[in-house]
Amino acid sequence: METTVLQHHASEAGTSGHQPQEAADNPPPPTRTRTILIIAAILVALFAVFLVWGIFHRSMQSHALASSTAQAVQTPPGVSVVHPVTSTSPDWSLPANTQAIQDTVIYARVSGYLSKRYVDIGDRVKSGELLAEIQSPELDQQLSQARANLRQAYKQLDLQNANLELARTSMERYKGADKEEAVAKLTVDQSVAAHSTAQASVAAAQATVESNEANVKQYEAMTAFERVIAPFDGIVTQRNVDVGALITAGSPTNNTGVAPTNVTGTATGMFEVAQIDTLRVFVSVPQVYAANMRPGLAAQVSIRGALATPVAATVTRMANALDPGTRTLLTEVDIPNASHAILPGAFVYVALKIAPAGQRWNLPATALIFNTQGTQVMLVEPGNKLRLQKVTVGRDFGDTIDIQAGLIGGETVVKQPDVSLQDGQVITPVEGNNGPKN
Numbered sequence: 001m002e003t004t005v006l007q008h009h010a011s012e013a014g015t016s017g018h019q020p021q022e023a024a025d026n027p028p029p030p031t032r033t034r035t036i037l038i039i040a041a042i043l044v045a046l047f048a049v050f051l052v053w054g055i056f057h058r059s060m061q062s063h064a065l066a067s068s069t070a071q072a073v074q075t076p077p078g079v080s081v082v083h084p085v086t087s088t089s090p091d092w093s094l095p096a097n098t099q100a101i102q103d104t105v106i107y108a109r110v111s112g113y114l115s116k117r118y119v120d121i122g123d124r125v126k127s128g129e130l131l132a133e134i135q136s137p138e139l140d141q142q143l144s145q146a147r148a149n150l151r152q153a154y155k156q157l158d159l160q161n162a163n164l165e166l167a168r169t170s171m172e173r174y175k176g177a178d179k180e181e182a183v184a185k186l187t188v189d190q191s192v193a194a195h196s197t198a199q200a201s202v203a204a205a206q207a208t209v210e211s212n213e214a215n216v217k218q219y220e221a222m223t224a225f226e227r228v229i230a231p232f233d234g235i236v237t238q239r240n241v242d243v244g245a246l247i248t249a250g251s252p253t254n255n256t257g258v259a260p261t262n263v264t265g266t267a268t269g270m271f272e273v274a275q276i277d278t279l280r281v282f283v284s285v286p287q288v289y290a291a292n293m294r295p296g297l298a299a300q301v302s303i304r305g306a307l308a309t310p311v312a313a314t315v316t317r318m319a320n321a322l323d324p325g326t327r328t329l330l331t332e333v334d335i336p337n338a339s340h341a342i343l344p345g346a347f348v349y350v351a352l353k354i355a356p357a358g359q360r361w362n363l364p365a366t367a368l369i370f371n372t373q374g375t376q377v378m379l380v381e382p383g384n385k386l387r388l389q390k391v392t393v394g395r396d397f398g399d400t401i402d403i404q405a406g407l408i409g410g411e412t413v414v415k416q417p418d419v420s421l422q423d424g425q426v427i428t429p430v431e432g433n434n435g436p437k438n
Contacts, residue, residue, distance in 0.1 A: 080415045081380055081429040084361035084407050092289070093302075093349045096281045100274035100344045101334070102232055107269045108247040109225035112136030119271070121239050125230040131271055132228040134247050139226070143219035150212035157205035164198035171195040230273055237344070238272035274344055279337045281313070281350055284328035288394075289354045293318055299333050300351040303342060310351065311335050311342070360394055361403040366416040368393070368401065377403075378421060380412040386425045 115135040119125060171191040177183040241247065247270070281301060285293055295317060300310040312335075319330040333350055335342065342348075369376040369388070376388045391406030412429060414421065421427070 076384065076426045076428045077420075078430045079380075079421065079427040081412050081431060082364060082367065082415045083412060084363050084403065084409060086361065086409070092285075092352045092354060094283050094285070094352065096283045096333075096348055096350050098279045098281055098335075098342055098344050098346045098348055100234070100276045101278040101280055102234065102275040103237075103344070104231055104273055105238070105269035106131070106228060106231070106271045106273065108134060108228070108249050110134055110136045110139055110222055110247075111249045112139070112226070112247055114241050114243055114245045114247055117239075117241065117243055119236050119239065121236050123236045125234060125236060125273060127230055127232045129230045130227055131230055131236075132241065134226045134228065136223070136226055139219065139223055143216070143223055146212065146215040146219045150209065150216050153205065153209040153212045157202070157209050160198065160201040160205040164195070164202045167191070167195040167198035228270060232273070232275055233277075234273040234275040236271055237274045238269070241270045276337055276340055276342075276344055279335050279342055279344060280316075281333045281335060281348060283331045283333055283350045283352070284323070284326060285331050285352070285354070287322055287327040287329070290322065290329035292354050293329060293331055297352065297354070301333065301335050301342075302349045302351065304347045304349065313350070315352075361407045361409060362397075362400050363403055363407075363413060364415055365399055365401050367413050369417055377406070378414040378417045378423075380414065380427065380429050384426050384429060386414070386421055386423055386427060388423050 112134040114132055116133040117131070119129075119131050125131065171194070174183055174188045174191040178185070178188045293315065295315055297315040299313045299315060301313045302310040313333045315331060316334045317332045322329055363377065367377050368391075369378065373388075374390050375393055376390050379387045379389050381387050389406055389411075392404045394402030394404040414427075
């Protein structure tokens, strides 16, 4: 019945032209309204469930965070630690120059002109070998005069000996006559005095002979220096004279026109002879390592610019005194050079395996703390408490550093301290596998 009435009204409305107004006045069907309400209720229920779950989850997270925080506060933090290790002796490579084991500049002992020269630079000579001859006529004449004076002294000695014999004979005769009272007492005394005088004259003549003999030996020794000889086996490294050069005794040669120069830039002496079968190298060792230097210490010498294997050498002697200017210890290293492959004056590097004076401990570079109190490390004491310790650093190897003072060995050191760690704090030490390398 209602449906019929609604349709009737709808027909009238369509006829009269007022259909939209009538449709707005009519509510939707009840089935559609219930569907919307059910969906809305489900959405509200889901929102409530999610809201309650979110509140519960947040509460659980807050509780877990609070528990973790409380546990973290009560549990000491784990900190990586290391132990200092003994620092081994590093290989030091120090610059040096080679020198001949014996090197002598030969000067003239007599003045004159060079008459002959038998060697030149690079020649190998033997001990006593003749190098040159000097012509010195004045010295030769002085020797001849000294020999003549000696012959004269000998004759004078013979004369005085004859006079002594005569005086002795006369004295004995007068003494014999005196026993028979055949001669005056004065005459006997005079004969005795004459004999004593003759003895004195003989002694004086003998002294003159000895003086002249000494003069002859002196001039003979001087003329021997006219022959310039090699003092030892070696190689001639300088030749500063040539035939005809004026030689002045004890002074550098005047023949500088043909003379090469030495390292000082001036021509010196007649010749220079060097023995290079063994070379010596002088090395300046820093003061911190001087106390551990000793004779017999092994070394290796490398020649600059050469790719050959380093030459084994040995420390032979030390100055036992530091140079106040450089605070270094002058040390001599000898190297064999039988093949003469290494020349004197070569620039070399000497590798020495020496440790610094005193005990050194090696730590990672990250363990050091630099602040206004100086250089420190953080130690783990009994009870796992932290304590700051001042140290003195030595050589820096990059990833590790030598500690010269402040440690005695056996300590537990924090490997990488940060600002969160404080002096006196309790921690849990964690032993690391990557300790310092020595």
